[in-house]
Amino acid sequence: MMSSTGRLDRVLPGLCGFGLAVAVAMVAAIVFFLVDGMRSGDVDWWGLVAGSDWSPRALDFGAAPMIWGTLIVSTIALAIAAPVGWGIALATKTLLSDRLAGLATAWIQFLAVVPSVVWGLIAVVYVRPLMRAATGSASGDSILAAGLVLAAMVLPIVTAVSLDALHAVPRSLQDAARCCGVSDMSVARSVLVPSASRGLVAGLLLGLSRALGETVAVYLVIGRVDGRLPDGVRSAVSSVAHPGQTLTTKLNSPESVLAGTSGSYWATMCALAFMLMAMTLVVGLVGARLASMTRATRCCGPNRGTGRRSIAVKDGATRAALVAALLVGVALSATVFLIVAARGIEVASPGLLVRRSSGVTGGGLRDQGLGSGLLILTAALLACPVGCLAGLFAFRGVDRRPRRTPRIVALVLAGVPSIVLGLAGYGLLISRFGLGKSWLAGGVVLAIVAVPYVVVAVSTRVDAAPPSQVFAASTLGLGTSQTLRSVVYPFAKPALISGSLLGLARAIGETAPLLFTATVFAGASFPPSSIADAPVVSLPTHLFTIVQDSTSPEARQVAWATALTLLLAAQLMVVVAQVYERRARREVAT
């Protein structure tokens, strides 16, 4: 027995390095795919960035309207989500008791669990008609509709990051201000906001990064039309009520498949993906950097309000704004929950999950559920060990600062938009390696979605490993790798579980990557008969097909049932993850 653990100790550091190497290889594969693709044909970069005509037959590739679309949709989203998210975070911090704050946070974070294809369903059924009524447009497909849906999708990110920043403001600063007789609202304005400003900006940037890369929900309501570039401020404003195109919606279109896998058309598609990834990565990494700098506090400025009266007025306005933001968040979460629950329960029955589907959209969800299960299981078997080992690689031993590489790799991986993951999976696994559309390719891609969550969770725990225990282990004569195994790993285990579950909760709702790598329209039976050329059907892609194509009431019912199933599965994983997170926190406390 001794010898087997001894052997484990010898190989453990190497194993951790291997885990990190796999994570790095994932990044490298994506970069290789893009660079190789761009080099397979001529890319006219200037024409791509400045041109506004997109006509592949004439080899005319102008992507300015898509870049504009991506920017304007994200701007609309953040113009709404940032102030509301900041307001919610401030309200939670200043107006609510700890108990209520916990409840409100959990309630609003429910929005983060909703998969983007479910947002797409809500958008098509509710936001499109709303836009029709509001803008007088006959179709409702518009940039504005996409922006509104995105705003709801990124709200929980902005809120969560901002709240972390506010919590990091030293209590002493706030207490000092209060002791001077400053009101709570004035403390919020003059102490909390300035001290946490970096974190608040970080929230905005991380939300923006997500918004830039979001695909499926936008795809379903934006109208996907090329060549729309406003020529002035006025036409820019009025253009939001009309259809447009973004980088992600173009990449998610069939053109990615019909561009072949080499030549200038394909190279241009890869260049679009590269531009998109550059945007999400830069914004995301700057955001993450700012978020990690929130502990460095700044001195607060002088309270500029003079008279008692003007302060009272300002306080009143602040309080009203914060309450309003909080109400918007709570109401939005409640609305989404009630819509999906009510419409899903209407049709949900245990039989639905047992019956096989008939035709394209009718019948049960048996094979879709099993398919999603297989994809998630595959992703878990890959992502958990890789993420755990890569995360543990952060540990360097007693009295030495942990390595930051795992976290950086994870942040890069998390910044890759899922549509780019899908295209990389399609280009490398399906096409180049000849795997064909298969559950294995889908599982690998979903694993890449989940890995960053695991790495961040585990490496954060490694950072937090109690120095006393680590030190005790070293005084008992344990080496670095023995300490890693007997102290750090057990300590990080709850984080491994919660991180994995959070990553898989995100992965189970991913749609765009599966469309390119793992699922087909019909004929995929369960279980698949091999690893290559063995596609499956899945819940999110099934839902996507119905939302996009079906008017029949029966299909719509199946759609809501699918949405509810997906949401429950993701929410269940998140709830279990939270149980483990709490356990982890208790361990720190004891």
Add this chain to the structure above:
Amino acid sequence: MPRRRVRATRPLLLAAALAVGGCSGAGDALEISGSTTVNPIVVEVAEAYRRQGNDVLIDTQGGSSGGLAQLRDGQIDIAMSSKPLDGADPDTFRGTVVAYDAVGVAVHPAVVAGGVDGVNRVQLAAIFEGTITNWAELGGPDVAIFVYDKEPGRGTREVFDEFLYGAGEPRRRATHRNYAVAGANEESRLKISTTTGAIGPLSIAFIDDSLATLDVEGVAPTVGTIRDGSYGIVRPLLLVTDGEPSAPAQEFIDLTMSATGTEVITALGYLPPG
């Protein structure tokens, strides 16, 4: 401690063994992908094909051009195409015409109810380019026209553009704002039927009670007018293989051309060849 580790490892090993064991065979299903217009025929024929003990996978990502691209890359066995093969396709491609279909000019029912029953080629081009923007200009209701075109690469789009502008001529750019695209036929049907004043090209097999069609140059798209060639926008529906079809592919094509296939094709509203 060691006992616990064993407990945790055993299910993992079991799962891995199952995964490997269950997946040793090679995928041998016939793979078909492409046009959503040909898809309903293939889905129905596939039922019969499966009853004969065969396996078939059907995908529609990318429409006709997507299917042909996948065929060129060797990812699939048969491509479904709703447009004729042309010089851009490899010489090795072998197409079999399994049916004929008309591209209908589908509109929201209120347009026909409001008094528009037909358009000519010039008017159609003007509508799609955005120079005619209101149905009142064509004697219909005072409702703005909303164009739901097919996205680039779709067979319907290419056949329709060829009708408007002649072979190989690119579409003049549509610059008007009431213009969006749809992908699959099902999506076109959904979008046109739920948008007031909408118009779009759509396979007549997909036109149901939720939509109406306009006559083109005075001719309504029916089986009769497709057969006698008086309706202007008719196209063949093809099953395409790269080189001579493999035995299973040939079997599938034969089944589509048999009485079984003809029955399916007629029931769906397409015209069998011959």
